[in-house]
Amino acid sequence: MESKMRYMLLFVFIAILRFEDATGQLSLDPSDLLDVCIDSVNHKTKPGPEGDLYKQCSPWKNRSCCVHETTRNAHLTNLYGFEYDHCGAVKNMSKDCRRHFLQDLCFYECSPNIGPWVVKVSDMKIRKERYFQVPLCLSDCKAWFYACSGDYTCTDNWTRNFIWKDGQNTCPEGAKCRTFLEVFETAENFCRKVWDESWEPVPDEEPCMRLWFDGEKGNPNERVAQYHAYKIAAMGSGGDTIHPTISLLLLLTFLLTS
Numbered sequence: 001m002e003s004k005m006r007y008m009l010l011f012v013f014i015a016i017l018r019f020e021d022a023t024g025q026l027s028l029d030p031s032d033l034l035d036v037c038i039d040s041v042n043h044k045t046k047p048g049p050e051g052d053l054y055k056q057c058s059p060w061k062n063r064s065c066c067v068h069e070t071t072r073n074a075h076l077t078n079l080y081g082f083e084y085d086h087c088g089a090v091k092n093m094s095k096d097c098r099r100h101f102l103q104d105l106c107f108y109e110c111s112p113n114i115g116p117w118v119v120k121v122s123d124m125k126i127r128k129e130r131y132f133q134v135p136l137c138l139s140d141c142k143a144w145f146y147a148c149s150g151d152y153t154c155t156d157n158w159t160r161n162f163i164w165k166d167g168q169n170t171c172p173e174g175a176k177c178r179t180f181l182e183v184f185e186t187a188e189n190f191c192r193k194v195w196d197e198s199w200e201p202v203p204d205e206e207p208c209m210r211l212w213f214d215g216e217k218g219n220p221n222e223r224v225a226q227y228h229a230y231k232i233a234a235m236g237s238g239g240d241t242i243h244p245t246i247s248l249l250l251l252l253t254f255l256l257t258s
């Protein structure tokens with residue numbers, strides 16, 4: 001993989017800089033963050049190729065954390081019992097909005113590029129890990145929100161605020177069904193809030209994830225994960241700040257790998 005090569009070269013260079021600096025140690029191996037799936041009920045233990053994936057999940061088939069059955073169920077059933085039509089008494093979710101949520105679900109189930117953002121969760125049955133503040137390209141965020149702006153929901157924090165009854169999410173007591181536009185107001189607020197900060201919308205010019213892409217041309221999110229994995233490793237385990245020169249070199253490397 002050519003882009004990975006560039007990063008590795010850069011990384012050796014950074015390692016030399018840091019060594020001469022004697023400021024610290026490179027304690028994280030970036031490749032540990034680039035070959036992982038989240039620890040959850042449906043995910044494979046490691047990413048790998050799949051013969052075929054269903055519809056909106058098909059772009060991920062060359063390297064994915066999901067299996068065909070999961071992607072089929074994601075389209076044809078309510079995975080985890082989650083009901084997108086929780087305001088069905090007023091209006092069921094439009095097809096266009098649903099398609100965006102399916103792409104979001106495919107990303108959740110299939111993406112092998114979430115390593116740099118994985119965090120542990122302690123209070124959920126369906127998963128031991130989740131991703132947190134994954135950079136989502138603002139144009140994808142906006143397309144998603146505008147497709148849904150005329151659809152209805154009763155709460156902004158879908159991960160946390162629903163009441164679960166008989167394995168299905170229902171609206172909290174007294175919560176009225178209103179349009180996405182009324183509930184969330186802006187695309188940024190929607191993407192950030194709906195899955196409790198799984199996404200962080202960022203300008204398209206920054207390294208950011210795509211929810212839909214042409215799999216034939218490769219997965220554009222690979223290099224985004226590489227950029228962040230190497231950035232985290234360059235910062236070291238202490239969470240210290242990154243040297244501006246290194247920051248710039250990482251960004252240049254990212255731009256060169258497009």
Ligand SMILES: *[C@@H]1O[C@H](CO)[C@@H](O)[C@H](O)[C@H]1NC(C)=O
Nearest residue numbers: 085087088089090091092093
């Ligand atoms: C939404 O879908 C459900 C089940 O498919 C149906 O019973 C209900 O009438 C629909 N709601 C509206 C407002 O059309």
Ligand SMILES: *[C@@H]1O[C@H](CO)[C@@H](O)[C@H](O)[C@H]1NC(C)=O
Nearest residue numbers: 157160161192193194196197
């Ligand atoms: C979602 O709700 C939880 C629990 O109330 C809260 O801790 C969290 O901050 C909320 N997330 C967002 C993005 O508002």
Ligand SMILES: *[C@@H]1O[C@H](CO)[C@@H](O)[C@H](O)[C@H]1NC(C)=O
Nearest residue numbers: 058059061062215216217218
């Ligand atoms: C998978 O990768 C192969 C070769 O790397 C490529 O020719 C093909 O178009 C890709 N297909 C999809 C759907 O990702």
